[in-house]
Amino acid sequence: MLNSSIRYQDDRLYCDAIPVQTIVEQVGTPLYLYSLRRAIENYHQIRDAFAGLGGHVHYSAKANANLSLLRALVSAGAGIDCVSGGEIYKALLAGCAPEQIVFAGVGKSADDLRYAVEHRIGWINIENEAECQVINRLASERGQTARIALRYNPDVSANTISKIATGHSGAKFGLSADAIRSILERQAEFPTLRIQGIHIHIGSQLGDTLATLEAVRSTLTLIAPYHQIRTIDIGGGIPTQYRSEQALPNPAAFASALMPYLGSYDVLIEPGRSIIADAGLVVASVLYTKEHGGQKFVVLDTGMTELMRPALYDAHHEIVPLTRRAGEFETVDVVGPVCETTDSLAHARLLPALSPGDLVALLTAGAYGFVMASTYNARPRPPEVVVDLDGQTWRVARRRETWDDLIAHES
Secondary structure (H helix, E strand, O other), X not given: OOOOOEEEEOOEEEEOOEEHHHHHHHHOOOEEEEEHHHHHHHHHHHHHHOHHHOOEEEEEOOOOOOHHHHHHHHHHOOEEEEOOHHHHHHHHHOOOOHHHEEEOOXXXXXXXXXXXXXXXXXXXXXXXXXXXXXXXXXXXXOOOOEEEEEEEOOOOOOOOOHHHEOOOOOOOOOEOHHHHHHHHHOHHHOOOEEEEEEEOOOEOOOOXXXXXXXXXXXXXXXXXXXXXXXXXXXXXXXXXXXXOOOOOOOHHHHHHXXXXXXXXXXXXXXXXXXXXXXXXXXXXXXXXXXXXXOEEEEEEOOOXXXXXXXXXXXXXXXXXXXXXXXXXEEEEEEEOOOOOOOOXXXXXXXXXXXXXXXXXXXXXXXXXXXXXXXXXXXXXXXXXXEEOOOOOOEEEEEOOOOHHHHOOOOO
């Protein structure tokens, strides 16, 4: 969606003060483009909304782990939420203090846990009873302790896409109430673990605050007997608007709803999408158009290898031309070049008439773009370009891959 950073000016699409076409002329397509200014504005909005709860914001690196973005967020005061050893490595490289890093994930390897313990990561969120034993052993070997939060699965169905809901009983995430009670009642078996928090992320792109409140109430009942738990990590889930007609709760709505319940706890929040999604674009060129079977297809040089979300769960992204001009609109399917039927970016979309060589942008594409990209069909991954915080300068933050990169690790 268009906003203060991604907007039209004199019928040309801009990213802050830079015409997007200026970048394309020097870098080519496809490309990822991010406004650091917009990302920091979004971070500030969430931080300020939760200030009354003393909320500590940990940006979820899985949404977009570009180092330039991580550095900007860390400099602005954010911590980082990580789900792998690789993300911890990048967070540290970006300058994040170890105590400001949260390590979550349903299947942490022993090597990743060792790396987290060695670097004294601030929180490790446990999702399996066996993790307690592994972390206890690793910390004991180093004469350390580890601060732990237990991820609770409250069996709550969130108002979101089924494939990104994580808090219901059929999901792989979290621990049951009985499992959490068992761990807390056997704390003496894990002398190096300081179990001080509870984690209740129930899904992404939440359509209302109701499921979050239900999960929080269930959590408070569960932890009431265990007074050592003074931190509640509510995860992410703050939604981003992908369609103009969507009516979604903003960060202030979530903070206001939670205030009566969490005022006496330390609160952690882990937004990712809501910080970077609408600060990013995928820019593409039209390769061809064609008609058959009563449909018109617009074929781009960008597809599921660059933006997996539409193929993965029918996600919607607005598509706009880089140069806005008068003319007729037509209903088209926008597809990519990958040899898969699911390589479709938009179905039956009303767009201005497009021709080969035209440039378009897929909006709200800053989250789950490059991090989900692949080299399927031996397609090198595009560059990541950032417009800096001044809004006036831009740079290639990660270069375009080459065919040589494709075989760099082969023999």
